[in-house]
Amino acid sequence: MTVSDREERILAIIETARAKTPRFRDERITMAHGAGGKATGTLIEGLLVPAFGSAALAELADAGSFEVDGASLAVTTDSFVVKPLRFPGGSIGELAVNGTVNDLAVAGARPVALTVSLILEEGLDAQTLRDEVEAIAAAARAAEVEIVGGDTKVVERGHADGMYVCTTGVGRRDPRASLSPSALRPGDRILVSGPIGEHGTAIMVARGELGLSAEIESDTQPLWPTVDALLEAAGEDVRCLRDATRGGVASVLNELARASRVAVLVREADVPVRPDVAGAAEILGIDPMYVANEGRLVAFVAPGSAEAALAALRSVPGGDQAAEIGEVRTEPPGMVLVRTAFGGTRVMDLLVGDPLPRIC
Amino acid sequence: MKFVDEFRDGELGQAVAGEILGIVEPGRHYKVMEVCGGHTHSIYKYGVDDLLPANVELVHGPGCPVCVIPMGRVDDGIALAHEPGVIFTCFGDMLRVPGSNGTLLEAKAAGADIRMVYSPLDALRIAREHPDRQVVFFAIGFETTAPSTALTLKRAKQEGIENFSCVCNHVTIVPPLRALLESPDLRLDGFIGPGHVATVVGARPFEFIPAQYGRPVVIAGFEPLDLLQAIHMILRQLREGRCEVENQYTRVVPREGNLRALEVMAEVFALRPHFEWRGLGFISQSALRLSDDYADFDAELRFSMPGVRVADPKACQCGEVLKGVIKPWECKVFGTACTPEHAIGTCMVSPEGACAAYYSYGRFARQREVV
Numbered sequence: 001m002t003v004s005d006r007e008e009r010i011l012a013i014i015e016t017a018r019a020k021t022p023r024f025r026d027e028r029i030t031m032a033h034g035a036g037g038k039a040t041g042t043l044i045e046g047l048l049v050p051a052f053g054s055a056a057l058a059e060l061a062d063a064g065s066f067e068v069d070g071a072s073l074a075v076t077t078d079s080f081v082v083k084p085l086r087f088p089g090g091s092i093g094e095l096a097v098n099g100t101v102n103d104l105a106v107a108g109a110r111p112v113a114l115t116v117s118l119i120l121e122e123g124l125d126a127q128t129l130r131d132e133v134e135a136i137a138a139a140a141r142a143a144e145v146e147i148v149g150g151d152t153k154v155v156e157r158g159h160a161d162g163m164y165v166c167t168t169g170v171g172r173r174d175p176r177a178s179l180s181p182s183a184l185r186p187g188d189r190i191l192v193s194g195p196i197g198e199h200g201t202a203i204m205v206a207r208g209e210l211g212l213s214a215e216i217e218s219d220t221q222p223l224w225p226t227v228d229a230l231l232e233a234a235g236e237d238v239r240c241l242r243d244a245t246r247g248g249v250a251s252v253l254n255e256l257a258r259a260s261r262v263a264v265l266v267r268e269a270d271v272p273v274r275p276d277v278a279g280a281a282e283i284l285g286i287d288p289m290y291v292a293n294e295g296r297l298v299a300f301v302a303p304g305s306a307e308a309a310l311a312a313l314r315s316v317p318g319g320d321q322a323a324e325i326g327e328v329r330t331e332p333p334g335m336v337l338v339r340t341a342f343g344g345t346r347v348m349d350l351l352v353g354d355p356l357p358r359i360c
Numbered sequence: 361m362k363f364v365d366e367f368r369d370g371e372l373g374q375a376v377a378g379e380i381l382g383i384v385e386p387g388r389h390y391k392v393m394e395v396c397g398g399h400t401h402s403i404y405k406y407g408v409d410d411l412l413p414a415n416v417e418l419v420h421g422p423g424c425p426v427c428v429i430p431m432g433r434v435d436d437g438i439a440l441a442h443e444p445g446v447i448f449t450c451f452g453d454m455l456r457v458p459g460s461n462g463t464l465l466e467a468k469a470a471g472a473d474i475r476m477v478y479s480p481l482d483a484l485r486i487a488r489e490h491p492d493r494q495v496v497f498f499a500i501g502f503e504t505t506a507p508s509t510a511l512t513l514k515r516a517k518q519e520g521i522e523n524f525s526c527v528c529n530h531v532t533i534v535p536p537l538r539a540l541l542e543s544p545d546l547r548l549d550g551f552i553g554p555g556h557v558a559t560v561v562g563a564r565p566f567e568f569i570p571a572q573y574g575r576p577v578v579i580a581g582f583e584p585l586d587l588l589q590a591i592h593m594i595l596r597q598l599r600e601g602r603c604e605v606e607n608q609y610t611r612v613v614p615r616e617g618n619l620r621a622l623e624v625m626a627e628v629f630a631l632r633p634h635f636e637w638r639g640l641g642f643i644s645q646s647a648l649r650l651s652d653d654y655a656d657f658d659a660e661l662r663f664s665m666p667g668v669r670v671a672d673p674k675a676c677q678c679g680e681v682l683k684g685v686i687k688p689w690e691c692k693v694f695g696t697a698c699t700p701e702h703a704i705g706t707c708m709v710s711p712e713g714a715c716a717a718y719y720s721y722g723r724f725a726r727q728r729e730v731v
Contacts, residue, residue: 030465031465282364340407
């Protein structure tokens, strides 16, 4: 079927519009701005990046890089507002440490130090607070980072849903790593470090609003050992790493396809998903590719090192289900295509709406 | 997943696709409409249309319950949600549908107490838990979801829950189909009938389509193999010169429908004389209101709703897209004024809408070879 000139023109208009930096034109913040999808992108790229104007920020990496007296460092910050505070497999305290050290890890930096700010709601049960403080301490020990500073604030009842936690992390950049969101090349292989969709599904089930019961645990865990093994095995052939948090693996792939101006093809049948997660997602009508993870990364690796990289991912404890899920292509730039298990192909776009607020 | 994976078997899919290829007449262009939004969703999710020859085109019908809600009803809902003391509940996909002045999601951000529920029973539970608040459920959907709304209202009545009410936007599938078929510029060869609706109403309500309009109908399930098989059955009817209602979804759809569900619906609902459909205009006897016995639970009577009527934007050509008269890209505002982020028309609102899908796929929708 030939494409008429007029249709061609209209498609070109759309493609130009899609490639443009989004502008922030919304009248109010809605929950969609926090979902990691299109609205979040508009907020970050349309308001924050232009206002702050730093080159490091424009990279849109998980952590920003800078040099101090020859030392190459990375810094990142994250806030945690998850509801409920405790869920199978973790809690807000553990999440607050892992979320931040993982942003450092996937930027190729070994986590070194952390600050912790607690925003506490008037009336919060002291035992709940003690439990979370202990969870933060334990997670920091496990991730081998030192907590070197912090802050506490208390807000009136009704303003913070128990507690919010903000953490800032500093890491030392690993010389083996040369990672960039714009480094993807056609032919690169795409790997995930384990089964996806567990954290978001665990939270959904834990909220008890769905009448589902399933023993699904959050996958929250520190990722530096995984990154360390990957860099040891594939070094500079690791083009880019991302932890697939809000918006899931689908959002990571879309962001990087755009940043590198390449296409991404995912083979759905090769994506590891636990059967109970797949079942819950089926009932809820949600695609696990869009569900948040807190201990899984997506790695883009040059083809020559893909096998070694996969072996490295699988060598890490808990990594036995790591898999190669697809590859980088030339056409169509900026888009993510999925070869479905049924044999068709579809576009996997950024999420417009919000499947589930406040998962981290 | 047992009893699900069997219907997603890629090898079987290839086999049915091969049979479809064998049955199409070279040079003839087929347009088949899947009526139901659930079918549209499956088609995209599994890439079903990718397995079809390029001269078999699927046209996405009016069966997305979210997309057909007119702007005026959304505006009414938003006004209701802003009433003091009201907790407004609805399904999640309703939150993003634009009215003439924003969405329910934006109304929520502006302070209205709007809560997403997965079932009308959840809305009733909220009413029980907040006896001091008025809890309104914004009911949408075809005959598929209407029975659960009906059961919820029955329970509310039995329990005497007075702070619960319902804005009934339930619609029925046959009148818009008839409206489409009446259209002189219709270009459709057959219909994939809505499996879930047929589970409730049975196969009989669709018999007028072959009888009066000479188009085959195959009622289908929602897995990709169901859809491929239904398409094959439609093409076979066309090939053999037959024209009837066939049921591909026999494992779920009984010919007579679900009598118990129909009974509850008849008790709780009554037909509206007419109802406005986004993109299709007013269609007579196409929607349900609460019956007189349940008038106490009718939010439209309990609250003073503005009852605004907002005309579909002039430039919007969703009606023609729905009828298969024009392609999405032929619409005057497609891709320029009307985009998924700022949708004007129904076909762009839901990701399952014809225009939203085309917007995402772009030129990759048409790379298949012509047979």
